[in-house]
Amino acid sequence: MSRSMFRKKDDGKRRRVKVELVTAVDVFPYSLESAISQNRGRNRTRDDDIIIKHRLLTRTTTTRGEPPLKKLQKKFTSFALETEKDSENYAECERLAKAFLQELKTFELPLVKTKAVIDANVREKENFNELNDKINRKIVEAHDDIEDLKKQLEESKVERKHKEECETIRKLIAAQPPRSQTQKLINDLEKEIASLEAENTASSRTLELRKKQFALLLHVVDELQNTIEEEQKSMMEEMRMAIYENKNIVEDATVSVTGGSSETPMAID
Template sequence: MLARGRKVAGKGETVAAHYAFGPLEDDFIIKHRLLTRTTTTRGEPPLKKLQKKFNAFASEVEKEADNYGDCEKLAKAFLQELNTFEIPLLKSKAVIDANLREKENFNDLKDEINGQILQAQADIEDLKRQLEESKIERQHKEECEAIRKLVAMQPPRSETQKVITDLEKEIAMLEAENTASSRTLELRKKQFALLLHVVCIFP
């Protein structure tokens, strides 16, 4: 038993609490009470009491005497003790059956929860994949929008085509001028060569 600590008068100190039994002894006592179904440390186990009732009845029956009344009395006492012994067993069986059902329900619930966890993990992976695909799709849309803006900033195609046509005409004119200049230069070379030839002939 637990002895509560008390203060020593005048000193204000507390006496350390102590136990009548140690932890190991407590475990042994508890197990012993559960197995023997006794409620106190010195109580007589129900099975032993039942055995005593049976032995008393059996001994009385074996006597060669007119003791029918005593036998009947001892038989009733034995049956009463047997009934007293049986009731806790039935209660224990009911508790065990309830615990087994509870355990089975727990296992079913555990399997259901595990299934939900696996499904949730699969859903998370699927959502991750969808999120990644959405990011890529959004990136593509942003790139397309940027290209569209660049295209929109460019002049119309008709205007660009007109500029190209004007440039082609200008290039053609320059090429024509270049050709004319080349011909003129060639003519001047020939004229200059002829002049030199005449000068050389008629000094």
């Protein structure tokens, strides 16, 4: 009876050790999985996550020799097989349990380091994102400043052009004679213009008078010509009348000389 009670206590102790070991084994992959999910990249596929998770769990690429997970598995298998035996091997089970827990702690330490590195990378990424946002804001501000400076440069170019034009005009003005001399020249020109206008007015009046005189002369010549033509016509008429009268006189004389002959002489035109 005492042996059966001792065996029951031993079975209960073995179950508690198994529960602790299983709980520890279940906790570490979960913490590792959460760390991996926090550091997952945007362009990483699901297959890549599975491969990375498997490598981190097995640590096949980070250690030399036998992988730590296989060592841990061997320790756990040895302990499980030892607990399944019916013999009273409490010391051996306790030794294997301590060895397994020691190996588990050894396996836990790189995971903690990896999680710390992941957390540091996450913080570094956040800092980098903040720095990137700050740099982008500065770039936008720099672009705005460049646009403002371009506008100021264009305005400065226009202002400089106006100044150059003003300087050119100033040089032209400086090259001209003084105002008093120019005013004197203007007064002389105005006097000359007034004199020329007076001469022009006198010439216009003289020309107008000559036009009137010439028109009167033409009118007199025209009347004189008409008078001469009328006198010529009257003289021609008088000459025709005189010739006609002379002709009649000759005819009368001829008739009287012939003595009243019955024959009528032939009229000669």
